[in-house]
Amino acid sequence: MADAGSGHYGASSQQHGYQQAPAQSATARHQQQQQQPAAAAATSTAAGYGHQTHASRQLARQPEPTPQVVLSPTPSHGSSASRKTSSRYSLTDFTFIRTLGTGSFGRVHLVRSQHNQRSYAIKVLSKERVVKMKQVEHTNSEREMLERVRHPFLVNLWGTFKDSKNLYMVMDFVAGGELFSLLRKSQRFPDPVAKFFAAEVALALDYLHSLEIIYRDLKPENILLGADGHVKITDFGFAKHVPDITWTLCGTPDYLAPEIVQSRGYNKSVDWYALGVLMFEMLAGYPPFFTEDSNPMRLYEKIIAGKIRYPAYFTPEAKDLLKSLLTNDITKRFGNLANGSRDIFGHVWFQEVDWERLYRKEIPAPYVPKVDGDWDASNFDAYPEVDLSEYGSTGPDPHGHLFPLF
Numbered sequence: 115m116a117d118a119g120s121g122h123y124g125a126s127s128q129q130h131g132y133q134q135a136p137a138q139s140a141t142a143r144h145q146q147q148q149q150q151p152a153a154a155a156a157t158s159t160a161a162g163y164g165h166q167t168h169a170s171r172q173l174a175r176q177p178e179p180t181p182q183v184v185l186s187p188t189p190s191h192g193s194s195a196s197r198k199t200s201s202r203y204s205l206t207d208f209t210f211i212r213t214l215g216t217g218s219f220g221r222v223h224l225v226r227s228q229h230n231q232r233s234y235a236i237k238v239l240s241k242e243r244v245v246k247m248k249q250v251e252h253t254n255s256e257r258e259m260l261e262r263v264r265h266p267f268l269v270n271l272w273g274t275f276k277d278s279k280n281l282y283m284v285m286d287f288v289a290g291g292e293l294f295s296l297l298r299k300s301q302r303f304p305d306p307v308a309k310f311f312a313a314e315v316a317l318a319l320d321y322l323h324s325l326e327i328i329y330r331d332l333k334p335e336n337i338l339l340g341a342d343g344h345v346k347i348t349d350f351g352f353a354k355h356v357p358d359i360t361w362t363l364c365g366t367p368d369y370l371a372p373e374i375v376q377s378r379g380y381n382k383s384v385d386w387y388a389l390g391v392l393m394f395e396m397l398a399g400y401p402p403f404f405t406e407d408s409n410p411m412r413l414y415e416k417i418i419a420g421k422i423r424y425p426a427y428f429t430p431e432a433k434d435l436l437k438s439l440l441t442n443d444i445t446k447r448f449g450n451l452a453n454g455s456r457d458i459f460g461h462v463w464f465q466e467v468d469w470e471r472l473y474r475k476e477i478p479a480p481y482v483p484k485v486d487g488d489w490d491a492s493n494f495d496a497y498p499e500v501d502l503s504e505y506g507s508t509g510p511d512p513h514g515h516l517f518p519l520f
Protein backbone atom coordinates (compact mmCIF):
# COMPACT_ATOMS: atom_id res chain seq x y z
CA MET A 115 0.00 0.00 0.00
CA ALA A 116 3.05 2.26 0.03
CA ASP A 117 2.54 5.30 -2.08
CA ALA A 118 5.75 5.25 -4.02
CA GLY A 119 4.82 8.42 -5.86
CA SER A 120 4.80 10.72 -2.87
CA GLY A 121 7.61 8.87 -1.22
CA HIS A 122 6.24 9.64 2.22
CA TYR A 123 2.58 9.59 2.69
CA GLY A 124 0.30 6.59 2.51
CA ALA A 125 3.04 4.29 3.75
CA SER A 126 2.09 0.67 4.11
CA SER A 127 -0.17 -0.27 6.96
CA GLN A 128 2.08 -3.17 7.82
CA GLN A 129 5.03 -0.81 8.16
CA HIS A 130 3.15 1.04 10.84
CA GLY A 131 1.95 -2.05 12.61
CA TYR A 132 -1.63 -1.44 11.53
CA GLN A 133 -3.57 -4.65 11.36
CA GLN A 134 -6.60 -4.66 9.16
CA ALA A 135 -9.60 -5.34 11.29
CA PRO A 136 -10.84 -8.87 10.73
CA ALA A 137 -14.04 -9.30 8.79
CA GLN A 138 -16.67 -9.55 11.45
CA SER A 139 -20.43 -9.37 11.45
CA ALA A 140 -22.03 -6.23 12.74
CA THR A 141 -23.76 -8.12 15.52
CA ALA A 142 -20.50 -9.59 16.67
CA ARG A 143 -19.10 -6.09 16.77
CA HIS A 144 -21.76 -4.87 19.13
CA GLN A 145 -21.37 -7.88 21.35
CA GLN A 146 -17.67 -7.23 21.41
CA GLN A 147 -18.27 -3.64 22.43
CA GLN A 148 -20.43 -4.73 25.30
CA GLN A 149 -18.33 -7.58 26.56
CA GLN A 150 -14.86 -6.36 25.95
CA PRO A 151 -13.92 -2.78 26.72
CA ALA A 152 -11.50 -1.29 24.21
CA ALA A 153 -7.89 -1.42 25.30
CA ALA A 154 -7.92 2.34 25.65
CA ALA A 155 -10.37 2.00 28.51
CA ALA A 156 -7.70 0.35 30.59
CA THR A 157 -5.69 3.57 30.79
CA SER A 158 -6.52 6.04 33.50
CA THR A 159 -7.49 8.88 31.16
CA ALA A 160 -9.81 6.66 29.19
CA ALA A 161 -11.44 4.86 32.09
CA GLY A 162 -15.14 4.59 31.45
CA TYR A 163 -15.09 5.18 27.73
CA GLY A 164 -14.82 1.60 26.54
CA HIS A 165 -18.54 1.01 26.22
CA GLN A 166 -19.51 3.90 24.01
CA THR A 167 -21.87 2.76 21.29
CA HIS A 168 -24.08 4.66 18.92
CA ALA A 169 -26.95 4.55 21.37
CA SER A 170 -24.95 6.21 24.09
CA ARG A 171 -23.83 9.07 21.87
CA GLN A 172 -27.03 11.03 21.49
CA LEU A 173 -27.56 14.28 19.71
CA ALA A 174 -27.98 17.70 21.20
CA ARG A 175 -30.52 19.60 19.17
CA GLN A 176 -32.49 22.78 19.27
CA PRO A 177 -34.82 24.00 16.58
CA GLU A 178 -33.46 26.69 14.32
CA PRO A 179 -34.76 30.07 15.46
CA THR A 180 -36.26 31.09 12.12
CA PRO A 181 -39.75 29.70 11.45
CA GLN A 182 -39.41 28.69 7.80
CA VAL A 183 -36.65 27.43 5.58
CA VAL A 184 -34.87 30.18 3.71
CA LEU A 185 -33.76 29.22 0.24
CA SER A 186 -30.34 30.74 0.04
CA PRO A 187 -28.90 31.75 -3.32
CA THR A 188 -26.25 29.46 -4.78
CA PRO A 189 -22.87 30.93 -3.88
CA SER A 190 -20.92 32.26 -6.82
CA HIS A 191 -17.74 30.37 -5.93
CA GLY A 192 -17.59 26.60 -6.19
CA SER A 193 -19.71 26.80 -9.33
CA SER A 194 -19.47 23.10 -10.07
CA ALA A 195 -21.35 22.54 -6.84
CA SER A 196 -24.85 23.35 -7.89
CA ARG A 197 -26.71 20.58 -9.64
CA LYS A 198 -30.18 19.26 -9.99
CA THR A 199 -31.40 16.26 -8.10
CA SER A 200 -34.65 14.60 -8.91
CA SER A 201 -37.90 14.65 -6.98
CA ARG A 202 -39.53 12.33 -9.49
CA TYR A 203 -38.65 9.04 -7.85
CA SER A 204 -41.34 7.07 -6.11
CA LEU A 205 -41.48 4.17 -3.72
CA THR A 206 -42.32 1.67 -6.47
CA ASP A 207 -38.95 2.42 -8.07
CA PHE A 208 -37.21 0.55 -5.24
CA THR A 209 -37.18 -2.77 -3.41
CA PHE A 210 -36.16 -2.51 0.24
CA ILE A 211 -33.50 -5.07 1.16
CA ARG A 212 -32.32 -4.40 4.72
CA THR A 213 -31.59 -1.70 7.29
CA LEU A 214 -28.12 -0.14 7.21
CA GLY A 215 -28.44 2.23 10.11
CA THR A 216 -30.84 4.07 12.35
CA GLY A 217 -30.55 7.62 13.54
CA SER A 218 -32.50 10.00 15.70
CA PHE A 219 -35.13 10.69 13.06
CA GLY A 220 -35.26 7.78 10.74
CA ARG A 221 -33.74 4.73 9.24
CA VAL A 222 -31.44 4.14 6.31
CA HIS A 223 -32.18 1.13 4.08
CA LEU A 224 -30.24 -0.70 1.42
CA VAL A 225 -32.50 -0.76 -1.66
CA ARG A 226 -32.50 -2.07 -5.21
CA SER A 227 -33.52 0.19 -8.07
CA GLN A 228 -36.16 -1.42 -10.31
CA HIS A 229 -34.76 0.53 -13.25
CA ASN A 230 -31.08 -0.35 -13.27
CA GLN A 231 -31.00 -3.11 -10.60
CA ARG A 232 -28.29 -1.17 -8.76
CA SER A 233 -27.90 -0.75 -4.99
CA TYR A 234 -28.69 2.57 -3.29
CA ALA A 235 -29.26 3.77 0.27
CA ILE A 236 -32.55 5.47 1.17
CA LYS A 237 -32.91 7.53 4.33
CA VAL A 238 -36.52 7.60 5.52
CA LEU A 239 -37.75 10.30 7.89
CA SER A 240 -41.16 10.37 9.53
CA LYS A 241 -42.73 13.79 9.00
CA GLU A 242 -44.60 13.55 12.25
CA ARG A 243 -41.42 12.78 14.18
CA VAL A 244 -39.50 15.55 12.52
CA VAL A 245 -42.28 18.01 13.41
CA LYS A 246 -42.53 16.73 17.01
CA MET A 247 -38.80 17.10 17.47
CA LYS A 248 -38.89 20.59 15.93
CA GLN A 249 -36.49 19.60 13.17
CA VAL A 250 -38.45 20.84 10.14
CA GLU A 251 -35.91 23.54 9.40
CA HIS A 252 -32.96 21.13 9.77
CA THR A 253 -34.61 18.53 7.53
CA ASN A 254 -35.28 20.99 4.72
CA SER A 255 -31.74 22.26 5.12
CA GLU A 256 -30.37 18.68 4.93
CA ARG A 257 -32.05 18.19 1.58
CA GLU A 258 -31.01 21.60 0.28
CA MET A 259 -27.36 21.26 1.34
CA LEU A 260 -27.06 17.72 -0.05
CA GLU A 261 -28.42 18.91 -3.37
CA ARG A 262 -25.88 21.67 -3.50
CA VAL A 263 -22.71 19.70 -2.82
CA ARG A 264 -20.59 17.47 -4.99
CA HIS A 265 -17.26 16.27 -3.67
CA PRO A 266 -15.29 12.99 -3.70
CA PHE A 267 -15.51 12.73 0.10
CA LEU A 268 -19.19 13.58 0.51
CA VAL A 269 -22.11 11.21 -0.02
CA ASN A 270 -24.04 11.76 -3.23
CA LEU A 271 -27.79 12.46 -3.17
CA TRP A 272 -29.67 11.31 -6.27
CA GLY A 273 -33.07 12.64 -5.37
CA THR A 274 -35.94 12.62 -2.94
CA PHE A 275 -39.63 11.77 -2.78
CA LYS A 276 -42.38 11.70 -0.16
CA ASP A 277 -45.67 10.07 0.71
CA SER A 278 -48.28 11.20 3.21
CA LYS A 279 -46.21 10.03 6.20
CA ASN A 280 -42.54 9.95 5.24
CA LEU A 281 -39.73 11.73 3.42
CA TYR A 282 -37.23 9.69 1.39
CA MET A 283 -33.69 10.58 0.32
CA VAL A 284 -31.99 8.41 -2.31
CA MET A 285 -28.20 8.26 -1.93
CA ASP A 286 -25.34 6.14 -3.12
CA PHE A 287 -24.86 3.07 -0.94
CA VAL A 288 -21.46 3.50 0.73
CA ALA A 289 -20.49 -0.09 1.37
CA GLY A 290 -17.42 0.01 3.62
CA GLY A 291 -19.31 0.81 6.82
CA GLU A 292 -18.78 3.50 9.41
CA LEU A 293 -15.36 4.76 10.46
CA PHE A 294 -16.84 4.28 13.94
CA SER A 295 -16.87 0.49 13.48
CA LEU A 296 -13.32 0.37 12.14
CA LEU A 297 -12.08 2.56 14.98
CA ARG A 298 -13.75 0.51 17.72
CA LYS A 299 -12.40 -2.71 16.21
CA SER A 300 -8.92 -1.22 15.88
CA GLN A 301 -9.13 0.44 19.33
CA ARG A 302 -7.03 3.28 17.99
CA PHE A 303 -5.34 4.20 14.74
CA PRO A 304 -1.60 4.58 14.17
CA ASP A 305 -0.60 8.16 13.41
CA PRO A 306 -0.44 7.77 9.56
CA VAL A 307 -3.86 6.12 9.44
CA ALA A 308 -5.47 8.86 11.55
CA LYS A 309 -3.71 11.39 9.33
CA PHE A 310 -5.14 9.90 6.15
CA PHE A 311 -8.73 10.06 7.42
CA ALA A 312 -8.27 13.49 9.02
CA ALA A 313 -6.82 14.83 5.76
CA GLU A 314 -9.71 13.59 3.61
CA VAL A 315 -12.23 14.94 6.12
CA ALA A 316 -10.40 18.29 6.20
CA LEU A 317 -10.69 18.60 2.41
CA ALA A 318 -14.43 17.92 2.60
CA LEU A 319 -14.96 20.45 5.40
CA ASP A 320 -12.95 23.08 3.56
CA TYR A 321 -15.09 22.51 0.47
CA LEU A 322 -18.30 22.92 2.48
CA HIS A 323 -16.97 26.10 4.06
CA SER A 324 -16.13 27.48 0.61
CA LEU A 325 -19.88 27.23 -0.07
CA GLU A 326 -20.62 28.89 3.31
CA ILE A 327 -22.00 25.60 4.60
CA ILE A 328 -21.17 24.47 8.13
CA TYR A 329 -21.55 20.74 8.74
CA ARG A 330 -21.98 20.60 12.55
CA ASP A 331 -22.15 16.85 13.08
CA LEU A 332 -18.68 15.50 12.50
CA LYS A 333 -18.14 12.15 14.27
CA PRO A 334 -16.95 8.68 13.23
CA GLU A 335 -20.57 7.44 12.99
CA ASN A 336 -21.22 9.87 10.14
CA ILE A 337 -18.00 9.12 8.28
CA LEU A 338 -18.48 6.15 5.97
CA LEU A 339 -15.85 4.32 3.97
CA GLY A 340 -16.33 3.51 0.33
CA ALA A 341 -15.44 0.06 -0.93
CA ASP A 342 -12.10 1.66 -1.88
CA GLY A 343 -11.46 2.76 1.71
CA HIS A 344 -11.84 6.47 0.97
CA VAL A 345 -14.03 8.67 3.14
CA LYS A 346 -17.67 9.55 2.37
CA ILE A 347 -19.31 11.86 4.88
CA THR A 348 -23.04 11.30 5.26
CA ASP A 349 -25.80 12.83 7.44
CA PHE A 350 -26.33 16.46 6.53
CA GLY A 351 -29.03 16.71 9.20
CA PHE A 352 -27.35 19.73 10.81
CA ALA A 353 -25.60 21.16 7.77
CA LYS A 354 -26.65 24.73 7.10
CA HIS A 355 -25.86 27.66 4.86
CA VAL A 356 -24.46 30.22 7.29
CA PRO A 357 -22.82 33.20 5.62
CA ASP A 358 -22.38 35.00 8.93
CA ILE A 359 -23.19 33.60 12.35
CA THR A 360 -25.59 31.19 14.05
CA TRP A 361 -26.47 30.21 17.64
CA THR A 362 -28.33 26.89 17.52
CA LEU A 363 -27.22 24.22 19.97
CA CYS A 364 -26.91 21.09 17.84
CA GLY A 365 -24.42 18.33 17.26
CA THR A 366 -23.17 15.40 19.31
CA PRO A 367 -22.10 16.32 22.86
CA ASP A 368 -18.59 14.76 22.67
CA TYR A 369 -17.92 16.84 19.56
CA LEU A 370 -19.44 20.18 20.57
CA ALA A 371 -17.17 23.20 20.48
CA PRO A 372 -17.15 25.34 23.64
CA GLU A 373 -18.68 28.29 21.76
CA ILE A 374 -21.74 26.12 20.96
CA VAL A 375 -22.03 24.90 24.54
CA GLN A 376 -21.80 28.48 25.83
CA SER A 377 -24.44 29.74 23.39
CA ARG A 378 -21.99 32.12 21.81
CA GLY A 379 -22.54 32.90 18.16
CA TYR A 380 -20.47 30.63 15.95
CA ASN A 381 -19.63 29.67 12.38
CA LYS A 382 -17.18 27.28 10.68
CA SER A 383 -14.84 27.39 13.70
CA VAL A 384 -16.99 24.61 15.21
CA ASP A 385 -16.21 22.19 12.38
CA TRP A 386 -12.46 22.71 12.82
CA TYR A 387 -12.84 22.12 16.55
CA ALA A 388 -14.75 18.90 15.73
CA LEU A 389 -11.91 17.88 13.40
CA GLY A 390 -9.64 18.19 16.44
CA VAL A 391 -11.99 15.95 18.46
CA LEU A 392 -12.08 13.42 15.62
CA MET A 393 -8.28 13.46 15.30
CA PHE A 394 -7.93 12.93 19.04
CA GLU A 395 -10.50 10.11 19.07
CA MET A 396 -8.81 8.35 16.16
CA LEU A 397 -5.37 8.57 17.78
CA ALA A 398 -6.48 7.70 21.33
CA GLY A 399 -9.59 5.54 20.83
CA TYR A 400 -11.64 7.90 23.02
CA PRO A 401 -12.51 11.59 22.69
CA PRO A 402 -10.77 14.38 24.63
CA PHE A 403 -13.78 14.93 26.91
CA PHE A 404 -16.30 12.38 28.13
CA THR A 405 -18.15 11.45 31.30
CA GLU A 406 -18.69 7.95 32.55
CA ASP A 407 -22.41 8.49 33.02
CA SER A 408 -22.98 10.28 29.67
CA ASN A 409 -24.33 13.26 31.62
CA PRO A 410 -24.19 16.11 29.12
CA MET A 411 -23.99 18.86 31.76
CA ARG A 412 -20.84 17.40 33.30
CA LEU A 413 -19.48 16.94 29.80
CA TYR A 414 -20.19 20.56 28.87
CA GLU A 415 -18.38 21.73 32.03
CA LYS A 416 -15.34 19.74 30.95
CA ILE A 417 -15.48 21.12 27.41
CA ILE A 418 -15.63 24.67 28.75
CA ALA A 419 -12.79 24.03 31.23
CA GLY A 420 -10.83 22.71 28.23
CA LYS A 421 -8.25 20.67 30.15
CA ILE A 422 -7.01 17.92 27.86
CA ARG A 423 -4.60 15.13 28.79
CA TYR A 424 -2.64 14.08 25.74
CA PRO A 425 -1.44 10.45 25.81
CA ALA A 426 2.34 10.17 25.77
CA TYR A 427 2.27 8.21 22.49
CA PHE A 428 0.85 11.19 20.51
CA THR A 429 3.59 12.65 18.32
CA PRO A 430 4.67 16.25 19.11
CA GLU A 431 3.37 17.28 15.65
CA ALA A 432 -0.08 15.77 16.24
CA LYS A 433 -0.26 17.35 19.69
CA ASP A 434 0.70 20.73 18.29
CA LEU A 435 -2.08 20.66 15.69
CA LEU A 436 -4.59 19.35 18.24
CA LYS A 437 -3.81 22.26 20.58
CA SER A 438 -4.47 24.69 17.74
CA LEU A 439 -7.79 23.02 16.86
CA LEU A 440 -9.07 22.30 20.36
CA THR A 441 -8.34 25.72 21.81
CA ASN A 442 -11.38 27.41 23.37
CA ASP A 443 -10.14 30.77 22.15
CA ILE A 444 -11.62 31.11 18.67
CA THR A 445 -9.27 34.02 17.93
CA LYS A 446 -6.47 31.43 18.16
CA ARG A 447 -8.20 28.44 16.57
CA PHE A 448 -6.68 27.12 13.35
CA GLY A 449 -9.08 27.32 10.45
CA ASN A 450 -10.55 30.49 11.92
CA LEU A 451 -7.56 32.83 11.55
CA ALA A 452 -6.48 35.16 8.76
CA ASN A 453 -4.98 32.27 6.79
CA GLY A 454 -8.16 30.19 7.06
CA SER A 455 -7.80 26.47 6.39
CA ARG A 456 -4.26 26.98 5.05
CA ASP A 457 -3.01 26.96 8.64
CA ILE A 458 -4.32 23.39 8.90
CA PHE A 459 -3.29 22.12 5.46
CA GLY A 460 0.17 23.64 5.95
CA HIS A 461 0.68 22.30 9.47
CA VAL A 462 3.74 20.12 10.01
CA TRP A 463 1.57 17.10 11.01
CA PHE A 464 0.25 17.10 7.44
CA GLN A 465 3.70 17.80 5.98
CA GLU A 466 3.86 14.73 3.77
CA VAL A 467 0.32 15.02 2.42
CA ASP A 468 0.06 15.84 -1.28
CA TRP A 469 -3.36 17.51 -1.16
CA GLU A 470 -3.98 17.45 -4.92
CA ARG A 471 -3.32 13.74 -5.13
CA LEU A 472 -5.34 13.12 -2.01
CA TYR A 473 -8.32 14.92 -3.58
CA ARG A 474 -7.99 12.74 -6.70
CA LYS A 475 -7.93 9.61 -4.48
CA GLU A 476 -4.45 8.79 -5.71
CA ILE A 477 -3.19 8.18 -2.19
CA PRO A 478 -4.09 4.56 -1.39
CA ALA A 479 -6.36 4.15 1.62
CA PRO A 480 -4.75 2.50 4.67
CA TYR A 481 -7.61 0.04 5.06
CA VAL A 482 -9.66 -1.38 2.23
CA PRO A 483 -12.91 -2.81 3.57
CA LYS A 484 -13.93 -6.33 2.64
CA VAL A 485 -16.86 -5.78 0.28
CA ASP A 486 -18.08 -8.73 -1.72
CA GLY A 487 -20.06 -7.22 -4.59
CA ASP A 488 -22.65 -4.44 -4.78
CA TRP A 489 -24.99 -6.03 -2.26
CA ASP A 490 -22.61 -6.81 0.57
CA ALA A 491 -23.79 -4.86 3.63
CA SER A 492 -21.83 -6.97 6.11
CA ASN A 493 -19.79 -3.93 7.15
CA PHE A 494 -22.94 -2.53 8.77
CA ASP A 495 -24.56 -3.53 12.00
CA ALA A 496 -27.62 -5.80 11.91
CA TYR A 497 -30.79 -4.02 13.03
CA PRO A 498 -34.19 -5.47 13.81
CA GLU A 499 -36.25 -4.83 10.68
CA VAL A 500 -39.49 -2.86 10.94
CA ASP A 501 -42.87 -3.18 9.30
CA LEU A 502 -42.62 -1.32 6.02
CA SER A 503 -46.35 -1.28 5.31
CA GLU A 504 -46.54 2.41 6.26
CA TYR A 505 -44.12 3.28 3.48
CA GLY A 506 -46.16 4.56 0.57
CA SER A 507 -49.12 5.78 2.67
CA THR A 508 -51.68 7.86 0.82
CA GLY A 509 -53.84 9.12 3.71
CA PRO A 510 -54.12 12.65 5.12
CA ASP A 511 -50.89 14.63 5.06
CA PRO A 512 -51.14 17.37 7.70
CA HIS A 513 -47.43 18.19 7.58
CA GLY A 514 -46.79 17.96 3.85
CA HIS A 515 -46.66 21.73 3.29
CA LEU A 516 -43.74 22.02 5.74
CA PHE A 517 -41.42 20.09 3.42
CA PRO A 518 -41.54 21.91 0.09
CA LEU A 519 -38.12 20.66 -1.00
CA PHE A 520 -39.06 16.98 -1.08
Ligand SMILES: Nc1ncnc2c1ncn2[C@@H]1O[C@H](COP(=O)(O)OP(=O)(O)OP(=O)(O)O)[C@@H](O)[C@H]1O
Pocket residue numbers: 173214215216217218219220221222235237269285286287288289292335336338348349350351
Ligand atom coordinates in the same frame (compact mmCIF):
# COMPACT_ATOMS: atom_id res chain seq x y z
N1 LIG B 1 -25.37 6.51 1.96
C1 LIG B 1 -25.27 5.61 2.93
N2 LIG B 1 -24.78 4.37 2.66
C2 LIG B 1 -24.70 3.45 3.67
N3 LIG B 1 -25.06 3.67 4.94
C3 LIG B 1 -25.54 4.87 5.26
C4 LIG B 1 -25.67 5.91 4.28
N4 LIG B 1 -26.17 7.00 4.89
C5 LIG B 1 -26.35 6.68 6.19
N5 LIG B 1 -25.99 5.39 6.42
C6 LIG B 1 -26.04 4.67 7.71
O1 LIG B 1 -27.19 5.06 8.45
C7 LIG B 1 -26.81 5.67 9.69
C8 LIG B 1 -27.83 6.73 10.04
O2 LIG B 1 -27.86 7.74 9.02
P1 LIG B 1 -27.86 9.27 9.42
O3 LIG B 1 -26.68 9.53 10.28
O4 LIG B 1 -27.99 10.08 8.18
O5 LIG B 1 -29.21 9.34 10.25
P2 LIG B 1 -29.65 10.38 11.34
O6 LIG B 1 -31.02 10.03 11.81
O7 LIG B 1 -29.48 11.77 10.81
O8 LIG B 1 -28.61 10.10 12.44
P3 LIG B 1 -28.18 10.97 13.68
O9 LIG B 1 -28.71 10.26 14.88
O10 LIG B 1 -26.69 10.99 13.61
O11 LIG B 1 -28.77 12.33 13.44
C9 LIG B 1 -25.39 6.17 9.46
O12 LIG B 1 -24.68 6.31 10.66
C10 LIG B 1 -24.84 5.05 8.56
O13 LIG B 1 -24.48 3.93 9.33
Ligand SMILES: [Mg+2]
Pocket residue numbers: 217335336349
Ligand atom coordinates in the same frame (compact mmCIF):
# COMPACT_ATOMS: atom_id res chain seq x y z
MG1 LIG C 1 -25.83 10.28 11.87
